[in-house]
Amino acid sequence: MKVLLLYPNARRELIGWGDLGAIAEPLALEYLAAGARQDGHEVRLLDLRLHPHDLMLTLWSFEPDVVGVTGYSMHVLRMLELCRQSKGLLPNVRTVVGGHHATLMPEDFFEPQVDCVVSGEGVRPFRRILQALEAGEGLGGIPGAWARDAGDTFRFGGAPPQLDIDALPFPDRSLVPEDRGSYFIDWMKPIALLRTTVGCPFRCNFCSLWKIMDGRYYKRDVEHVVAELATIPERYVFLVDDEPFVNPRRMWALAEQVEAARMEKEFFAYCRIDSFLRDLDLMRRWRDIGLRRVFFGLEAVLDHELKDYNKRQAREQIVQGLQAARELGIHVFASFIVKPEYTPREFDQLAAFIREHGVDYPSFTLLTPLPGTPACESFENILERQPNGRPQWEHFDLQHAVTRTRMPREEFMREYRKLQGVFSASYRAARHPLFQDSEPGPRVMP
Secondary structure (H helix, E strand, O other): EEEEEEEEOOOOOOOOOOOOEEEEOHHHHHHHHHHHHHOOOEEEEOOOOOOOHHHHHHHHHHHHOOEEEEEEHHHHHHHHHHHHHHHHOOOOOOOEEEHHHHHHOOOOOOOOOOOOOEEEOOOOHHHHHHHHHHOOOOOOOOOEEEEEEOOOOOOOOOOOOOOOHHHHHOOOOOOOOOHHHHHHHEOOOOOOOOOOEOOOOOOOOOOOHHHHOOOOOOOOOOHHHHHHHHHOOOOOOEEOOOHHOOOHHOOOOHHHHHHHHHOOOOOEEOOOOOHHHHHHHHHHHHHHHEEEEEEEEOOOOOOOHHHHHHOOOOOHHHHHHHHHHHHOOOOEEEEEEEEOOOHHHHHHHHHHHHHHHOOOOOEOOOOOOOOOOOOHHOOOOOOOEEEOEEEEEOOOOOOOEOOOOOOOHHHHHHHHHHHHHHOOHHHHHHOHHHHHOOOHHHHHHH
């Protein structure tokens, strides 16, 4: 069968920073492609962030039997539009959607233009879907997938068996070699993504990532990780685990094997402050084999906010972690959450903390009631809705205030944008594409 995999582009007039701060390879689709190609299917991958006008030409020329689309909450309406366009041009094509939002709120895809919705890890159910279609069988009863029954109602095929992470194929990075030079995160270009674990053992209440894998934390065999790393041509590699440094013994072993393989890579990795501080010798070891930058999800600088988020860390730890990273010579990309209750006082406190502690690269998001979090158990506090009563998902990019703000909304957003202007020198130094002109603040979005 012929399979077309799509990564959606954001609507840039709505997505304030959407695809412009970074464009990283579509790793989830590369995993799907690997599984499908192992089963003998012909696969193409179209990244619409890089090729926004190529959908129709690709559908006409390739004539796929199946179109698969992934994405986040901010992509929901775009994913539905892509499925609608695909069926409009090729009425017999079967459409399959998956990803974070499809896992947590599959009902948003129970629409006429969608044939199947995959929830959770996608490689195994997607292979089963392709197998069923090739055999001319129905799609019902496939574990991990929603499909229509005879009454046109979506039914869940049941929970899949527990994930064997080492049984997954390596992602297929060979499909679009011409795109690989375009993937970047600031100055790290081109950059590849590598996943060594799946899931998160922590329970921060603003985050739903841990729910994607039902709270489990799966670790790949270290030798498999190194074997995959050896196939990656890029020098820059982002470890996209939700938290790779939870298990120090494992990361010591991985460091030893990476060094023994003599691969000259430069790494960027997520890391909690407490994980970083737990074993500074380990972080020094990773620095010596190429760890150049860590992504600290600091989220807040006040103890009561950290407690509200269930972060299980304190302001003093944050200060210690920033100092330790500076002393080790590891650059810090630090994320901070801005609450809708903020007033100019809280904005000033946040900016003062960042200046005082010399954060290399501060990144800001707005507290958003994401699917899978307690704040999204009902929609009563969400301001903008679709005609069907569901949230206006296009605004769930963490850059729009989707709940009521204490300040007038326009004033709140001015204060929020001002934060990015205050630290524009940091963004220019990191080669953020919106801060490469001579102006002190971000360029206006088209």
